[in-house]
Amino acid sequence: MSTETKAKAVHFDVDTALSATTHSRPLRKKSRIPTFSSPRAYAIVMPFDEMLARAKKENPDVQKLIDERGFRQEIAAVNLMVAKLCDKACEIWPNAFMVLVDERYFRAPLQCIGLADNTHRINRTLPTADELQQIRDRLDINGAEFKLGWYRDMYPDQHI
Structure with missing residues (x-):
């Protein structure tokens, strides 16, 4: 005894079909994290x-x-x-974290505000240019001395 099953076609009216295909929020192209050996x-x-x-x-007693x-x-x-x-940066970019970067780029190890890293899945997205500008404006760090880039992470397990 063989039983044949026929797939039934489901049809939606035009309004329902259109609402099912539109996105509730705009799609954002993900930035790719470069591959590094460290x-x-x-x-x-x-x-x-x-x-x-x-x-x-901020505090004269310092x-x-x-x-x-x-x-x-x-x-x-x-x-x-x-x-x-x-x-303050976390208010704009929730994945922000403190990170200590390698001294080979600077005269001593330096505390930085990390926005992404290549070791943890939760930190693998990059902020958009608009979000970066909002962070810079909010923190008042628009000068050339506040460099943004990929730096060697001294203690990657501390900012999970």
Whole structure:
């Protein structure tokens, strides 16, 4: 006994068919992450001197603490300033994270605001040019010293 099954065609009226084919939001072309042999982060460089100046401007007591405790307090002040800027960047780009990049590009390892990386699936999308400009405007980092690029990530497992 063989049973034949016939596929039944389903027909929609014109309005239903059109609403099913239109997208609720515009499609966004994904940017491709380049292939690197080592962990890399797509990051905005936060120059140490600039971040220290901002920390001193925001809180005048920072200079007194630096005088008392020395260079370690400078590093702590800069790290805190970069963390605050990273929190502001997260309002525009939720995948933003703090990252320490390799010193071979700079005179010392440098804290940066990471926007993407090549080691974690959740951080593999890149912000659009408009989102990058919004981040730069919001954080007031439009100068040439705030370089954006792919840098060698010192500790890729810390920003999952």
